[in-house]
Amino acid sequence: MNVVAFPKPVGALAGDWRPDELRQLIDALSAHARANGATVYWDVGTTECGDPQFYLLGPPPHFECLLCCSRVEARYILEDGAGGVLAEETTLGEAIARAFRALRPSRGAVLSRMFLLLAAFRITVEQKLEPMLAESTDWLTRFAPQLAALA
Helix, strand or coil, X not given: CCCCCCCCCHHHCCCCCCHHHHHHHHHHHHHHHXXXXXXXXXXXXXXXXXXXXXXXXXXXXXXXXXXXXXXXXXXXXXXXXXXXXXXXXXXXXXXXXXXXXXXXXXXXXXXXXXXXXXXXXXXXXXXXXXXXXHHHHHHHHHHCHHXXXXX
């Protein structure tokens, strides 16, 4: 199958973002990514009504959308990758600050992962180690009853 890529109109190359807005988005997210040892992938587009959108994308090969920032009239709307609205701000700086908070893992997420790890460890001990210890005490009572009294 051959795919023909038609050239985009000149105004659509930056998704109709002003150059200062686009530079601010790219610089801020690049600095955040470098601090976390990641690479920034991004793209621009427009809504159905022609409003500009900026997409922060995940790593290759899937490049799934992590965040989307849209400018609708004088407001900046920040959405997560599933389309849920995270914030509506009047300045781009506030929207970028909200984006950083959305990208940072929440404390609740870290605690829930730790709880799941602890539960998995407990289940492993109950299912794997306790039967082995029970078998070893059976062996001790058979072959060395004097040592079984110590265990």
